[in-house]
Amino acid sequence: MERREGSGGVGALLGRAARAVYALAMTALGVVMEPLQRLLGVRRMPWVFLLPNLLIFGVFVLFPVFLNAYVSLTGGTQLFPQDRPFVGLANYERLFDCRDFGDPNSCAEDRFWRAVRNTGTFVLFQVGGMVLISLVTALVLNRDVRFRGFFRSVYFYPVLLSPVVVALIWKWILQRDGALNALLVGVGLEPVNFLLDGRWAMTWVIAVSVWAHMGFYTLILLAGLQSIPAELYDAAAIDGAGGWRSFRNVTLPLLMPTMMVVLVLALIRAFQTFDEVYVLTGGGPGTATMMIVQYIYQTGFATQVQRFGLAAAASVLLGLVLLVATLVQLRVGRGTEGHLA
Amino acid sequence: MTTTRTPRAWPRLLFAFAALFTLATAAAQVELRMTWYDDGSEGQVLRDLLDRFEAENPDVRVVIDTVPYASGILQSLPLQLASGEGPDLARVTDLGGLSEYFLDLRPHLSDPDYWEENFGPFLNWMRPAGSDAIPGFMTQLTVTGPFVNRTLFDQAGVEVPAGDTTWEEWAEVTRQVAEATGTPYAMVMDRTGHRLAGPAISYGARVFDENGDVAIDDEGMRRMMQLMVDWHADGTMNPDVWIGSQGTYAAGNEFFVNGQVVLYMSGSWQVGQFDQLIGDAFDWQVVPNPCGPAACTGMPGGAALVGIADTEHPAEVARVMEYLTSEEVLAEFYARTLFIPGHLGLAESGVDYVSDSQAAVDALNVFAAQVGRLDPIAYDLQAYTYNRFVFDAMRDRLTQVFVGELTLDEAIERMQQDVDAAIAEAQQ
Numbered sequence: 030m031e032r033r034e035g036s037g038g039v040g041a042l043l044g045r046a047a048r049a050v051y052a053l054a055m056t057a058l059g060v061v062m063e064p065l066q067r068l069l070g071v072r073r074m075p076w077v078f079l080l081p082n083l084l085i086f087g088v089f090v091l092f093p094v095f096l097n098a099y100v101s102l103t104g105g106t107q108l109f110p111q112d113r114p115f116v117g118l119a120n121y122e123r124l125f126d127c128r129d130f131g132d133p134n135s136c137a138e139d140r141f142w143r144a145v146r147n148t149g150t151f152v153l154f155q156v157g158g159m160v161l162i163s164l165v166t167a168l169v170l171n172r173d174v175r176f177r178g179f180f181r182s183v184y185f186y187p188v189l190l191s192p193v194v195v196a197l198i199w200k201w202i203l204q205r206d207g208a209l210n211a212l213l214v215g216v217g218l219e220p221v222n223f224l225l226d227g228r229w230a231m232t233w234v235i236a237v238s239v240w241a242h243m244g245f246y247t248l249i250l251l252a253g254l255q256s257i258p259a260e261l262y263d264a265a266a267i268d269g270a271g272g273w274r275s276f277r278n279v280t281l282p283l284l285m286p287t288m289m290v291v292l293v294l295a296l297i298r299a300f301q302t303f304d305e306v307y308v309l310t311g312g313g314p315g316t317a318t319m320m321i322v323q324y325i326y327q328t329g330f331a332t333q334v335q336r337f338g339l340a341a342a343a344s345v346l347l348g349l350v351l352l353v354a355t356l357v358q359l360r361v362g363r364g365t366e367g368h369l370a
Numbered sequence: 371m372t373t374t375r376t377p378r379a380w381p382r383l384l385f386a387f388a389a390l391f392t393l394a395t396a397a398a399q400v401e402l403r404m405t406w407y408d409d410g411s412e413g414q415v416l417r418d419l420l421d422r423f424e425a426e427n428p429d430v431r432v433v434i435d436t437v438p439y440a441s442g443i444l445q446s447l448p449l450q451l452a453s454g455e456g457p458d459l460a461r462v463t464d465l466g467g468l469s470e471y472f473l474d475l476r477p478h479l480s481d482p483d484y485w486e487e488n489f490g491p492f493l494n495w496m497r498p499a500g501s502d503a504i505p506g507f508m509t510q511l512t513v514t515g516p517f518v519n520r521t522l523f524d525q526a527g528v529e530v531p532a533g534d535t536t537w538e539e540w541a542e543v544t545r546q547v548a549e550a551t552g553t554p555y556a557m558v559m560d561r562t563g564h565r566l567a568g569p570a571i572s573y574g575a576r577v578f579d580e581n582g583d584v585a586i587d588d589e590g591m592r593r594m595m596q597l598m599v600d601w602h603a604d605g606t607m608n609p610d611v612w613i614g615s616q617g618t619y620a621a622g623n624e625f626f627v628n629g630q631v632v633l634y635m636s637g638s639w640q641v642g643q644f645d646q647l648i649g650d651a652f653d654w655q656v657v658p659n660p661c662g663p664a665a666c667t668g669m670p671g672g673a674a675l676v677g678i679a680d681t682e683h684p685a686e687v688a689r690v691m692e693y694l695t696s697e698e699v700l701a702e703f704y705a706r707t708l709f710i711p712g713h714l715g716l717a718e719s720g721v722d723y724v725s726d727s728q729a730a731v732d733a734l735n736v737f738a739a740q741v742g743r744l745d746p747i748a749y750d751l752q753a754y755t756y757n758r759f760v761f762d763a764m765r766d767r768l769t770q771v772f773v774g775e776l777t778l779d780e781a782i783e784r785m786q787q788d789v790d791a792a793i794a795e796a797q798q
Contacts, residue, residue: 105798108452114798134780137787143775205610225613227773313616314609315773327617331445333467333758334792335452 094348101341106334113338120342141343143316144324147231151306151320152299155235159295160288163243167250168280181251185244195241196308200224203233203309227317230310234318238305242298246291253287254280286361293358297351321347400686402432403457404675405447407439410643412509412707416694419703423693430686432459440619451678458681459690461509463673465496466755472496472505473677478688479504485695488713495753496674506676507695508712510704513740514568514637514668515659516540517644517733519553521652522632526550530657537569537597537660541606544632551632555608557601558622559635561615563761566768568669569635570594571747572662577760578750584760584793586785590664595768595778602772612765613772619765626654637671638737642708645730656733659740667745670752672712710737756793763788 066074096110101120103113126137133142170181187195202208203223210220223229257280265275303322306312312319312327319327321343329340406413413436420432435457437443443462450456451471462468476482485493485504496505523530526547531539544556559565571577574590601607608631611622626634627647634640641656648654659668675694677687693699697715704711704721708730711717723731751757767781767788776784 104795106452106796108449134776139784222609225609311614311616311618313769313773314613315770315775316616317773317775319616323617330449331617332792333444333448333464333762334796335448336792336795 097341097348098345100337101345102338104338106336108335108337116338120338121346123339124342124346138339140316140319140328141321141324144319144321147317147319148300148302148321150231151235151238151302151318152296155238155299155302156292156295158235158239159243159246159299160292162239163246163250163291164284164288166243166247167254168276170247170251171254181248184247187241188244190241192241192304193308195237196305199233199237200309224310225314227314230314230318234306234310237309238299238302241305242295246295249291249294250284250287253284257283289361290358293354293361297354297358300347300351300354398429400430400683402430402459402681402683402686402690404432404434405442405450405457405460406434406436407443407461408436409439409639410646410707412642412703412709415703415706419694419699420690423690427689427693430689432690444619451680454680456678456680458683458687459506459675459677461673461675463671464758465674466753467758469496469498469501469505469755471679472503473679473681473684473687474501474503474505475677475684475688475691476502476504478685479692488715489695490714492672492674492712495672496676499755506674506691507700508672508674510639510672510707510709511712511717511741512637512639512671512673512710513737513744514565514635514671515737515740516657517626517634517636517640517654518544518657519626519629519632519652520655522547522551522553522629524653530655534658534661534666536662537572537594540633540660541597541601545606547632553630553632555625555631556606557633557635558608558611558625558631559598560622560637561611561618561620561765561769563764564669564671564757565635565637566594566598566764567751567761568659568667568748569597569662571669571745571751572660572665572667573597574662574664575747577747578754584754584756584786584789586760586764586789587782590662592778592782594662595764595771595782598768599771599778609772612769616769617766637668638710638734639673641730641733641737644733645708645725645727654729654733656736658736659743665745666743667748668740669748670741670744674712708734710734710741756789756796759789759792759796760785763792 062077065077069077099110100113102115102117103110104116104119105113107113124138124141127142128135130136130142133139133146136142166184170177170184174180190198200207204210205220205222205225207223209223214220221229223233261279261283262275265279270278301322302320303326306318306320307323307326310318312323325340325344325347328336328343406416413434417434420434424431437446443460444464447456447460447462448464448468451468456471475485479485482504485507489504489507492508492511493504497503518530520530528543528547528550531543535543541557547553548556567575567577570591573594574588575586575594576588576590577584577586579585598607602609602612608622608625610625611620614620621636622631622634623636623640623643625631626636627644629652644654659666675691677684677691681687694703695713697713700711700713701716701721703709704713704716705724708723708725711721723734725731751760754760763785767776767785770776770784771778771781
């Protein structure tokens with residue numbers, strides 16, 4: 030009894046202290062905010078609250094975007110913009126100097142177009158594979174299977190790993206004297222240089238990326254599946270619809286908005302791929318798995334002559350592609366809201 | 371009224387004085403940052419020497435920031451220097467390319483003539499054109515050349531070739547050894563144009579035209595590159611190093627240390643590391659550079675410790691450099707690191723290398739003997755300001771031939787274009 034009263038007393042004391050601190054903080058805030066509100070008016074006050082975020086966004090996002098756009102119009106190897114000669118669109122002209130866009134060898138900046146082609150292949154198969162496998166996994170996990178919670182955790186676990194860790198684990202598995210080849214040799218097969226053959230390397234880069242990220246998209250799709258009312262399936266069953274027809278006529282149409290969000294998110298992420306691939310293959314063999322972000326990094330920072338202008342021009346082009354993808358995502362998002370409403 | 375101190379007050383007073391003294395010393399102490407990379411254990415030797423310097427010079431503290439060679443020295447350091455955020459001192463290998471960022475120690479040195487006398491020929495490698503600056507000193511002179519696993523030769527019952535043996539003959543012999551001993555690959559070469567340049571010059575590559583401009587396409591260069599393509603295609607060369615890396619330097623030393631190749635084309639800086647890592651696991655030796663129709667050459671090279679122009683403490687940097695370049699200290703550094711001396715006086719008098727390993731001492735002697743056999747074109751290429759552009763273009767484009775992205779003709783054309791574009795960009 031005594032202890033309860035004692036702890037109640039301490040609790041009340043702490044509560045009073047917290048309220049006093051809160052009141053003091055609010056009073057102090059009022060000293061600043063009230064005159065500000067009188068000065069600006071209530072309608073303009075939201076801008077005051079947005080200002081810190083706008084400042085951070087402006088300094089760390091908008092300013093670099095404009096600076097990058099300016100650097101893309103300059104040449105030379107100097108780091109600071111004021112020291113760099115203005116060259117107009119020369120960097121863009123070099124990037125687009127191609128006799129045949131389908132053949133990188135005919136382009137002045139052949140590595141850029143190899144990177145574009147690799148990124149296109151990667152985006153196509155990684156995003157396609159990702160959406161398909163995530164959908165199948167989500168459908169399975171949405172059923173009343175045993176150890177459902179365990180399997181959900183298992184599929185989500187790779188998402189928690191750092192991309193570098195993911196790549197190093199798979200490198201250990203796939204390299205010439207790695208775990209997979211040891212297994213192949215163990216069952217009497219010939220070892221395969223998975224990371225030294227262009228087609229194998231791209232296949233594994235895609236597979237590893239899907240493995241690493243599918244848990245995230247599975248989770249989104251699972252949430253979408255669980256938001257579909259069970260009554261619709263009951264009604265479909267009464268109408269005599271089997272599993273496939275229920276999936277085609279109920280699940281798929283109602284899941285489509287979520288699928289579109291997943292598709293666009295996966296698309297944007299796939300275009301930006303760098304770290305996993307760089308650690309796993311270094312972009313090789315040759316340039317077989319060099320993606321556009323790696324091209325930008327190597328052109329701007331990893332070669333002896335740092336061609337910041339060319340790298341900046343390539344990143345502006347990548348930014349435009351991402352902008353289109355983001356606009357699509359926003360449009361899809363609005364469509365989803367409309368659908369849900 | 372008099373105040374008396376109790377005996378217990380004295381320790382506190384002493385402690386306060388000590389703390390005050392420490393603070394005052396720390397405030398007066400200059401901290402110098404040195405960006406460094408290790409091929410072997412030279413960082414430990416340097417730390418040991420600098421500890422002695424700091425004991426004699428309590429006002430200077432040198433912090434060694436050890437970074438990886440490829441990402442730290444070749445990639446990050448140039449950006450740091452360009453942005454004015456570099457260290458006070460750095461160990462570099464791109465001597466010409468970074469020379470604009472080096473500190474001229476001359477005004478701060480007590481005896482510049484000592485530097486000219488002992489480091490003169492190498493100072494030109496690290497000076498901007500037309501300058502008489504003294505930026506630093508060579509922590510090591512290097513010569514490229516092949517290491518062979520002699521135990522594998524003994525096991526295969528094959529004699530290690532002697533005399534002027536061509537690269538083709540070496541490839542044939544090492545293939546025999548690899549086959550007989552079940553070794554995965556016959557040869558491996560560090561992934562850099564610098565290592566390839568010596569063999570290419572041996573096969574007749576001239577690298578420069580009559581105007582002194584880079585001209586990659588000639589018969590000698592094509593012949594050596596075709597050999598590299600063939601060796602990667604037929605499995606003579608370990609593909610992990612050149613094909614398995616992209617856009618960056620990669621070393622093949624691990625494969626040699628682990629007994630997975632018969633011949634490793636690298637250079638003298640590996641001797642100290644091999645002495646420690648291989649121990650008595652197998653016998654190894656350095657052989658003279660294989661020959662081609664034109665020469666039997668490797669490439670000279672080396673790393674230099676230089677002061678950085680943006681330092682706020684040029685006088686202290688010069689003091690550290692004067693200490694490290696004193697004959698006694700530098701002799702100990704070279705002797706313990708098993709590096710070929712970049713100090714003419716020490717090179718002439720000889721260095722008493724600290725090693726129980728006869729293999730290491732023999733290897734250093736073979737490399738030292740190579741210095742006189744290096745082709746003049748090799749020296750010209752090493753002294754060329756934009757040599758990195760040439761080396762990088764050779765490395766990256768040739769790799770594309772190995773994996774079938776380019777033909778050799780296309781690759782050589784691209785190499786020339788890459789070098790020309792890079793030089794044009796650098797000169798803007």
